[in-house]
Amino acid sequence: MDSLTHAALGACLGELLLSRKLGKRALLWGAVAQNLPDLDVIAALWLSPADNLLVHRGGTHSFLFAFVVAGLLTVLAGRWYKDRHIPWAQFFLFFALQLVVHDLLDTCNAYGTGLLEPFSDQRFSFHLLYVADPLFTLWPLLGALALLIMSRTKPARWRWALAGLVPAGLYLLFAGYNKAQVSTQLEASLARQNLPYSEFFVTPTPFNTFLWYAVAASPDGYQIGHRSAFAPEGFVTDFRYFPKNQQLLASAVSQEEVRELEKFAKGYYTVERWNDTLVFNVLRYGQMQGWQNPDARFTFHYFLSPPGVDNKLVMQRGRVQGWSRETLRNMYRVIFGEPEERHWAENKEE
Structure with a gap:
């Protein structure tokens, strides 16, 4: 999916998983983590176009990459916020979920995602969503914008996070039915x-x-x-x-x-x-x-x-x-x- 969709989904997930400890910073961490697998676009700077086609959505979109990077980010964030006393497992779950959601969402497009690299070069593609679909992106985007604007003390924040995630999930099911x-x-x-x-x-x-x-x-x-x-x-x-x-x-x-x-x-x-x-x-x-x-x-x-x-x-x-x-x-x-x-x-x- 496009970067905006990943960022909005990451922000909504961040609100549900880590906002009690980090406040609105959880939205930013979620948006950034959700887009990390797409760092492979940098490879286009030195690879030929044909080589780059096979590298994109490959190793950086694998489960192995997700768990390794989640571990590294957990160490980094744990040191950064050591005064917040956030359990290691909570940070790891947050980052691993963000990265895995990115990978699984990308399998819904036509491109193909290397979930099992480097152990297998099989690419997974379920052809459920176009790479940019406004009716899918609309809900997490509205949810993320509301969370950014709303005061962090509002008790209804979690509802806006769910309002961003649940309709998007239902739309994905609708796509599968269609x-x-x-x-x-x-x-x-x-x-x-x-x-x-x-x-x-x-x-x-x-x-x-x-x-x-x-x-x-x-x-x-x-x-x-x-x-x-x-x-x-x-x-x-x-x-x-x-x-x-x-x-x-x-x-x-x-x-x-x-x-x-x-x-x-x-x-x-x-x-x-x-x-x-x-x-x-x-x-x-x-x-x-x-x-x-x-x-x-x-x-x-x-x-x-x-x-x-x-x-x-x-x-x-x-x-x-x-x-x-x-x-x-x-x-x-x-x-x-x-x-x-x-x-x-x-x-x-x-």
Whole structure:
């Protein structure tokens, strides 16, 4: 998730766990601790973009890192506040919980989180939330702001902390329910259209959990479509086929870079040529406004050749590229409109 969400959650947790001993300082400690795993972004200063993709959300997002750093922070905070007589176990629980919550929340996104590193390079990703979702962030942010403004002597402070955490947790459950319902309906749509596939996943589109992006993999390509959580059960989702074009990778300048990208993509990728540029698309991050243009380019596109093409902002450049009021209106139509309107919005540019 984004840094603001982590900071707000950390502040609300800080209020519940440590405010009686530290007052409002607990909010600050919580916000800082909750964001410590993202220190791995510093690695981008010296790593190549492809290497950095595998480092991000790796070791610093592991359980091992969480407990080691929680121990170090406990020693530091214990010395800093030795006059407060705070038990070692209370400090350790505070920091460990903040770090582990960060790690587990990041598994809800599409990126993948290395919870078990360095013992396993498996990445965990449950595709429940987009990396920034206002309806998830709103509650902890309001709770954290109220706690900052409110006097530390107010007896109702704990209620504001819970008001920040509980609705966010319920929204996460709601996202899981939406995903389960949409997955079942999408698989039914694939079956009704006799579209074969070996693997399948769905992930939310930007900033919401109401419109979902689906990828069904076959040996040579992928069926890709979008479906609203409010679509009627019998509504058949349209899919568009994208060939994998794996053979194009033979012309890539760096085969080592190709292997790193294939590992990062977890097998879900296509290769294209944009004029003289060889492009590697990772499908797990969706299409740029794919709900209104089924042929839209993919959000994550990495330039393999010619040499020297800049990939430093590869995770950001396609997320909101080309967005406008019309984009939001089309998204609204696809989510909440009648089935005919959804078909129109999805197919209007065919």
